[in-house]
Amino acid sequence: MESSPTASYEAVEVVGGRAQPVRMDVLRDRRIGLYVNGEFSASLSSTPDSLESLAYGYAIGEGMARDVGDILSVEVHGDKVYVRLKPPSGGVPTDARARERLDIRSLFYDILHLQEMAPAIYPGHGHFSVIFSAYGGLMSYAVGVDRHCVLWKAAGKVLLSGHCLSDTVAVCSGPVDSTMVEAAARAGIAAVLSPALPTDRAIESARSGHIVIMRFESPARACIYCGEEAISGIEFYRDRLMQPAGW
Structure with missing residues (x-):
């Protein structure tokens, strides 16, 4: 099976009234069968790379394994x-451990860092998940066709590197749903950030799992849907637009 997440295809690009042949990379979309202890568990839509990471993240995120x-x-x-x-x-x-408080400035830094690195890791197609440490350091990322699978892959990469997911921050594309929030809670991820709106069930799951959900519109403007009490430094922005000058 192919290990590269992309395949190259011929296409026609139309720019400024001119059409010209080009080669474009697209994501490979494969159905991956996951078997746990000899029994079929799930059929996942995924690129064919980092499947070991996918398995680790899935097992932890779905509560099949505690660590x-x-x-x-x-x-x-x-x-x-x-x-x-x-x-x-x-x-x-895993989700019963005490959590460290996150710093609002660190969360904004994660967003800024993501935008700076986006051209290298996210060519504009598919979904992405990026895992940052509680202090803003990049830990892993994954790109693929399904937003759940890329979260499991990114989480699995952290685990396979020998690090813990406790108090990390996941920045994801697409709407955050309850499946993603529940997986984050089980893995120990403290916050899920996305440029898209969360679903109602995601917010309810985050409240019960004590997870921060934040939607960002830019590196200096965001909306926190739940978990505000787990973020330090936010009092500085009370009664103000969340637009820190100079960031």
Whole structure:
């Protein structure tokens, strides 16, 4: 199976009244079968790259595994991925851990950082997810055809690098829905940011899971739908437009 997320196709580009042949990269869209402990679990729409990361992020995000220690092995065979997990056990679930407060300036920095790096990681097609640390450092990113899968992939890349997702920030494309919020809560992600509006169920899930949901219109203007109490520094902007000068 192809490992590249893109394929090149001939097309005709029309600019300024002129038409000329060009080659354009498009995302490969594949149906990936995910099997957990020998049983079929899901059929996912994904690019064919980073499937091990997809499996790790999916297992944690869907609550099948509490942490990477519960994942015994992941094997990729073409368009099928086989995950072997430990038997379920007790313990404190990932989303029950105490969270650090996020800094509003760090969240704005994440948005600015994303816009600066966008030409390199996001060629203008598909969906993206980028994971930042609580202090604004880039940890991973993924681009693909399904916004849920790219979130699971980006999260899985962090886990496979040996780092923890606790108190990280996910910046995603497209509307944030309850599936994404619930996956973030289970993984320990503290905030989900997007340029698109969240769904109503996403907001309700975020409130019960104590997740910050923020929609950004620019690196200096945003709307926080829930989780304001988990953000420090926001009092500076009260009674003002959230447009910090000079950022």
